[in-house]
Amino acid sequence: MRRRSALTILGALLLALAAPAGAAEKDYILTAANPNKLYLIDPKKRAVARAYDLPKPDGAPSFIEPSPDGRIAYVVANQARDIIGIELTSGMEVFRAHMPQAKNERVINFGLTVSPDGAKIYSYEIPVQAKLDRYEAQPNRIAVYVANGGLDAKAEAVFVNMPRRIRLLLFSKDGQHLYALGSNFYTLDPHTGRIIAAYPLRQWQEPDASPYDMLNFWPTPESSGVFMAVVVDGRAEVARSYQNTDVTALFHLDLRQGVFTVSPIKGVQDTLFAVAASADKRFAFGGFRTLSKIDLKKGALVKRIDLDRSYYQFNVSRDGREVYISGAMCDIVIHDANNLEKKAVVLLPDCADMAGAAVRVVRLDLGK
Amino acid sequence: MRLPASLKAMVIAAVLLALAGCGEDKKAEAPAPLTLRDLGAEVVARECSLCHRAAADGSLSRLSGIRKTPEGWEMTLARMESTRGVKLSPQDRRAAVKFLADTQGLTPPETAPYRYELERRPHVVESGHNADVMSMCARCHAFARVALQRRDAEEWRLLFHTHLGLWPTLEYQALARDRDWWEEAQGWVATALGKYFPYDTPAWREWAAAPAVDLQGRWRFVGYMPGEGFADGIMTVTRNAIDEYGVAAEEQTTGGAAINVNYAAIVYSKYEWRGRGKLDNREFYEVAALNADGVTMTGRTYWIDAPEVGSNFVAVRADRGLQRPLAVTNEGLKRGASTEITILGVGMKGEVSLGDGVAVRVTSRSEDKIIVMAEVATDATLGRRDVRVGDAVMAQAVAVYDKIDRIEVAPGQATARLGSDKIAPVSAQFEAVAYASGDDGIAGTDDDFRIGVVAAAWDIAPYDAEAARMKDHLYAGKITPRGRFLPSEAGRNPERLYGASNAGDLNVIATVTDGERTLSGKARLTVTKPLPPMQRGGA
Numbered sequence: 089m090r091r092r093s094a095l096t097i098l099g100a101l102l103l104a105l106a107a108p109a110g111a112a113e114k115d116y117i118l119t120a121a122n123p124n125k126l127y128l129i130d131p132k133k134r135a136v137a138r139a140y141d142l143p144k145p146d147g148a149p150s151f152i153e154p155s156p157d158g159r160i161a162y163v164v165a166n167q168a169r170d171i172i173g174i175e176l177t178s179g180m181e182v183f184r185a186h187m188p189q190a191k192n193e194r195v196i197n198f199g200l201t202v203s204p205d206g207a208k209i210y211s212y213e214i215p216v217q218a219k220l221d222r223y224e225a226q227p228n229r230i231a232v233y234v235a236n237g238g239l240d241a242k243a244e245a246v247f248v249n250m251p252r253r254i255r256l257l258l259f260s261k262d263g264q265h266l267y268a269l270g271s272n273f274y275t276l277d278p279h280t281g282r283i284i285a286a287y288p289l290r291q292w293q294e295p296d297a298s299p300y301d302m303l304n305f306w307p308t309p310e311s312s313g314v315f316m317a318v319v320v321d322g323r324a325e326v327a328r329s330y331q332n333t334d335v336t337a338l339f340h341l342d343l344r345q346g347v348f349t350v351s352p353i354k355g356v357q358d359t360l361f362a363v364a365a366s367a368d369k370r371f372a373f374g375g376f377r378t379l380s381k382i383d384l385k386k387g388a389l390v391k392r393i394d395l396d397r398s399y400y401q402f403n404v405s406r407d408g409r410e411v412y413i414s415g416a417m418c419d420i421v422i423h424d425a426n427n428l429e430k431k432a433v434v435l436l437p438d439c440a441d442m443a444g445a446a447v448r449v450v451r452l453d454l455g456k
Numbered sequence: 457m458r459l460p461a462s463l464k465a466m467v468i469a470a471v472l473l474a475l476a477g478c479g480e481d482k483k484a485e486a487p488a489p490l491t492l493r494d495l496g497a498e499v500v501a502r503e504c505s506l507c508h509r510a511a512a513d514g515s516l517s518r519l520s521g522i523r524k525t526p527e528g529w530e531m532t533l534a535r536m537e538s539t540r541g542v543k544l545s546p547q548d549r550r551a552a553v554k555f556l557a558d559t560q561g562l563t564p565p566e567t568a569p570y571r572y573e574l575e576r577r578p579h580v581v582e583s584g585h586n587a588d589v590m591s592m593c594a595r596c597h598a599f600a601r602v603a604l605q606r607r608d609a610e611e612w613r614l615l616f617h618t619h620l621g622l623w624p625t626l627e628y629q630a631l632a633r634d635r636d637w638w639e640e641a642q643g644w645v646a647t648a649l650g651k652y653f654p655y656d657t658p659a660w661r662e663w664a665a666a667p668a669v670d671l672q673g674r675w676r677f678v679g680y681m682p683g684e685g686f687a688d689g690i691m692t693v694t695r696n697a698i699d700e701y702g703v704a705a706e707e708q709t710t711g712g713a714a715i716n717v718n719y720a721a722i723v724y725s726k727y728e729w730r731g732r733g734k735l736d737n738r739e740f741y742e743v744a745a746l747n748a749d750g751v752t753m754t755g756r757t758y759w760i761d762a763p764e765v766g767s768n769f770v771a772v773r774a775d776r777g778l779q780r781p782l783a784v785t786n787e788g789l790k791r792g793a794s795t796e797i798t799i800l801g802v803g804m805k806g807e808v809s810l811g812d813g814v815a816v817r818v819t820s821r822s823e824d825k826i827i828v829m830a831e832v833a834t835d836a837t838l839g840r841r842d843v844r845v846g847d848a849v850m851a852q853a854v855a856v857y858d859k860i861d862r863i864e865v866a867p868g869q870a871t872a873r874l875g876s877d878k879i880a881p882v883s884a885q886f887e888a889v890a891y892a893s894g895d896d897g898i899a900g901t902d903d904d905f906r907i908g909v910v911a912a913a914w915d916i917a918p919y920d921a922e923a924a925r926m927k928d929h930l931y932a933g934k935i936t937p938r939g940r941f942l943p944s945e946a947g948r949n950p951e952r953l954y955g956a957s958n959a960g961d962l963n964v965i966a967t968v969t970d971g972e973r974t975l976s977g978k979a980r981l982t983v984t985k986p987l988p989p990m991q992r993g994g995a
Contacts, residue, residue: 196624216621220507221517222614223621225638252638253627271633290634303628377954397948397955 118448120149121440134432140179150444155206158452168196184239192218201257209233210257228252247281261344297321306446308364308403315341318360355389362401367408374402393428401447414447491698496555499548523606526557526724561725563663573600575743575756578764579867592645595631609650616641676802678782679769683885683938685710686785688800699723772802779803781850787908791858792834799826806846840905857907860970861893863977870981874946879986886939888912888966912966914939919961932960932983946986959984
């Protein structure tokens with residue numbers, strides 16, 4: 089196993105060296121689909137640029153975190169039991185985490201990020217030991233893997249007794265803070281796992297308002313450096329839509345400055361499943377059955393349109409001109425970020441089902 | 457924790473055999489035929505003890521600390537097969553369920569409040585429990601599933617570990633992420649469940665020591681299928697082995713159809729009757745409880761491929777000289793009118809009386825069935841009243857009324873599920889129930905009384921503005937003239953806004969004519985996605 093991984097890495101290095109120097113880097117949409125597919129989509133050509141087969145066993149590829157240089161896609165696959173690193177230029181599997189740390193331990197990943205230098209992979213893990221006559225749920229943990237750990241990478245460090253109900257890990261751009269986001273929000277020291285700050289979201293105290301409810305699976309900070317998530321809270325004084333008293337607010341975390349805010353958005357009446365900020369941080373785009381454009385300075389809805397179906401995920405091109413909408417089924421639609429008009433549809437081959445797979449934007453040189 | 461003596465013996469024997477290398481000589485004498493329960497004891501000792509370690513007293517770890525219904529044990533074994541690699545032959549599995557339900561079952565009072573779950577009655581909205589316990593447990597499955605088990609607090613705690621072992625992300629769901637789900641589950645919730653539903657109780661010890669029953673003989677039964685009406689007949693129960701019976705049923709529906717069917721039944725835990733058979737090649741399942749009187753059973757028969765369609769029945773021993781009216785087919789008697797009613801019962805002898813102001817003319821009678829013409833005087837007292845046949849009384853069985861004041865649609869809140877060629881749809885049956893407002897003429901007060909089920913014209917409409925915008929009533933399904941809602945196909949519908957599925961939020965509206973007046977009532981119907989095939993299945 090170790091030998092194979094060393095060979096793989098060597099192969100990858102050779103391939104990287106062999107790539108023509110100075111070839112233009114381009115932006116691609118990166119997504120996955122059932123049962124074992126990973127795709128790079130060329131948004132300019134409105135076409136799939138490359139398709140990859142994920143290694144066995146198959147099963148619901150979901151979370152995708154690109155390495156900071158865009159070269160490797162870390163994919164959570166096999167019903168969240170595997171973290172697989174695929175080198176996008178070569179298509180080779182270059183990383184696989186070995187998550188169980190004890191005999192009979194069953195582990196799923198429920199949060200993944202890569203350090204800004206690309207050297208370490210942080211994995212939020214839910215371990216359960218399956219003993220002969222019982223299961224024993226273990227404390228949730230964050231395991232740190234070395235990115236060049238190969239195909240049987242063992243955790244280099246483990247932070248035990250992490251807060252439960254965490255869904256996302258994110259890094260500050262300077263690499264000094266690790267953020268853990270779930271029903272509450274934590275800032276951790278990435279070297280020790282020490283909790284530096286814990287912010288209540290679920291226990292948020294505000295007159296006439298319920299606590300915040302947030303469940304976000306798909307971070308999309310790559311164009312803006314801002315992580316955004318939808319927050320719902322109930323407010324006694326507001327009862328205007330069929331959603332009764334629910335108000336949509338946005339959780340806004342600037343990964344460069346390390347500042348976060350939660351602010352209500354006026355005029356949003358539809359369900360927002362996910363949301364992404366534009367590169368200039370002026371607008372956010374999100375939705376479910378509708379696409380909403382939100383002015384972040386005014387904290388208000390600018391425009392909304394009906395979509396053809398319900399979608400899970402929203403991302404924005406790095407130049408801010410286009411919105412990418414995907415998730416569930418096999419069509420990725422591209423809308424104009426200015427007037428929200430539909431511009432193009434990209435269909436995945438054989439109508440592969442994206443289900444809950446992430447949609448990310450990576451910049452890389454495919455070498456041809 | 458107490459261990460049934462037979463299990464203790466079997467476990468010890470199994471352990472000894474294992475220690476001895478299974479090399480004992482077998483004697484050549486003919487063995488007595490094993491009962492299903494004995495076979496079950498053997499299966500549990502042989503298979504379960506491989507992982508559930510035996511203590512010095514012979515008890516098996518975890519297993520001996522749980523009591524469940526036959527369906528609960530069936531589910532446990534299914535899970536052991538799907539997640540733990542256990543492989544049992546159908547007969548071994550049947551036997552293990554029999555043994556476990558007999559020796560670690562529930563008492564009749566323990567199951568009584570939750571029989572709707574065992575009988576698979578549709579549209580039950582559970583209530584009356586601690587709201588936080590309901591959120592912790594019943595946001596995913598029926599609370600009855602919890603309440604039909606008995607464990608001590610520590611064993612409830614381990615069950616929550618099982619939950620995270622099988623569904624590690626359940627803490628992230630709505631109504632879980634708004635609290636410290638795991639910490640609460642391990643803390644006060646397990647403690648509370650151990651108090652509400654403990655393993656060891658005096659009542660259980662007493663029930664465990666009670667003698668077995670013999671249900672052999674003739675039983676008279678009357679069933680009612682919502683939307684279809686009554687059926688009645690005789691079932692002859694023959695004992696094939698301890699707790700195993702053959703049933704020959706002769707049945708007659710109010711529509712006039714005659715049905716003869718033979719099937720098999722098992723009695724678990726001294727009162728849990730489970731029948732299973734085929735009618736016109738379609739499988740049915742029968743779930744009933746022998747009541748404390750020892751001579752009546754109440755339960756429900758349903759189609760295994762459509763558990764929401766079924767008949768609620770009562771069965772009474774017909775070989776014990778009992779005299780009892782059991783049902784009246786037409787409970788609403790209008791003042792100044794003549795109404796034909798049929799009284800279904802057992803051993804009915806003597807004069808039929810519907811009380812003052814109602815003249816009774818018997819047009820046909822046997823001990824099982826009496827047809828009468830009831831002529832109600834214009835000044836007869838309004839309200840519910842008894843039906844008497846000889847000395848036997850059926851309390852408040854009919855109503856005398858002058859006009860219908862309101863219509864309620866039952867059930868008031870219902871769920872139907874879309875279907876496909878892979879997963880059958882789940883239909884929903886409605887009935888229009890007429891009420892009178894009583895002396896004060898005000899609906900909803902204590903003197904209101906039920907007139908009974910009445911014929912109605914049926915329609916569906918959007919429940920609210922959002923359902924109207926989505927035109928749910930055009931897509932979700934259709935309602936038959938008999939009030940059965942038949943859902944549409946599952947999956948994306950490109951014709952709909954957003955390409956939505958045919959899910960819908962509807963009002964089901966019954967329109968009833970009473971003389972020259974027209975009244976209507978409504979219920980809410982949620983038409984939602986298909987059930988996973990495992991949950992759709994029947995028995």
